Amino acid sequence: MAESKMTRMSDDFPNDENGDVLRRMQQDGDDFTKPRDVDFSVVFPSKSSAEEFADHFRRSGFKVAVQECDGERELPWDVTVTRYMLPTHAEITEVENTLEDAAAPLGGSNDGWGCFRQSVQH
Numbered sequence: 298m299a300e301s302k303m304t305r306m307s308d309d310f311p312n313d314e315n316g317d318v319l320r321r322m323q324q325d326g327d328d329f330t331k332p333r334d335v336d337f338s339v340v341f342p343s344k345s346s347a348e349e350f351a352d353h354f355r356r357s358g359f360k361v362a363v364q365e366c367d368g369e370r371e372l373p374w375d376v377t378v379t380r381y382m383l384p385t386h387a388e389i390t391e392v393e394n395t396l397e398d399a400a401a402p403l404g405g406s407n408d409g410w411g412c413f414r415q416s417v418q419h
Contacts, residue, residue: 315389322384322414331415332383334360337392338408339400340372346403347374353399354378372406384412 310316323329341347344365351361360379367373378396382388389410397407 310386315386315393318410319384319386319389325414326417327384328415328417329384332381333412333415334379334381335384335389335392335410335412337378337380337396337410339376339378339396339405340366340408341374341376341400341403341405342372343404344374346405347376350400350403350405351376351378354396372404372408375408376405 310319319329339350341350344363347363351363354376355361362377362379364375364377365373366375378392380392382392393407393410400406
C-alpha cells in the first residue's frame with residue numbers, strides 16, 4: 298500500500314526544479330511523511346543586506362545563519378533559513394517565494410534548498 302502511494306506521489310510533482318529534486322529524493326527512498334529541517338539558501342551582495350534579511354526571518358521565528366562564502370563573487374553572502382516541515386512541493390515553493398519576495402529588494406536571490414533524507418521503513 299505504501300509503495301503505491303509513493304509511486305502515485307511522483308506523478309504529482311510538477312515539472313520544475315523543485316519537482317525534479319523531490320522525484321530524485323523519492324527515488325532514493327525518502328519518506329515524505331516525516332518532517333525535518335529544510336535549509337533554504339539565499340545569497341546577497343553585501344553583509345548589511347544579508348543581515349537585514351536574516352534579522353527579518355529571525356524575528357519571524359526561523360532559525361537563520363549568515364556566512365560569507367567563496368562562491369559567486371557578486372553575491373558572496375549566504376543566508377541559510379531553516380524551517381522544520383514536511384518536504385512537499387507546495388510548502389517548499391511557498392517558502393522559496395516568501396524568501397525571494399523579501400530578498401529581491403535587498404539585491405538577494407534564492408540559491409536552492411536541501412535537507413537530510415528520512416528513509417522509508419519497511
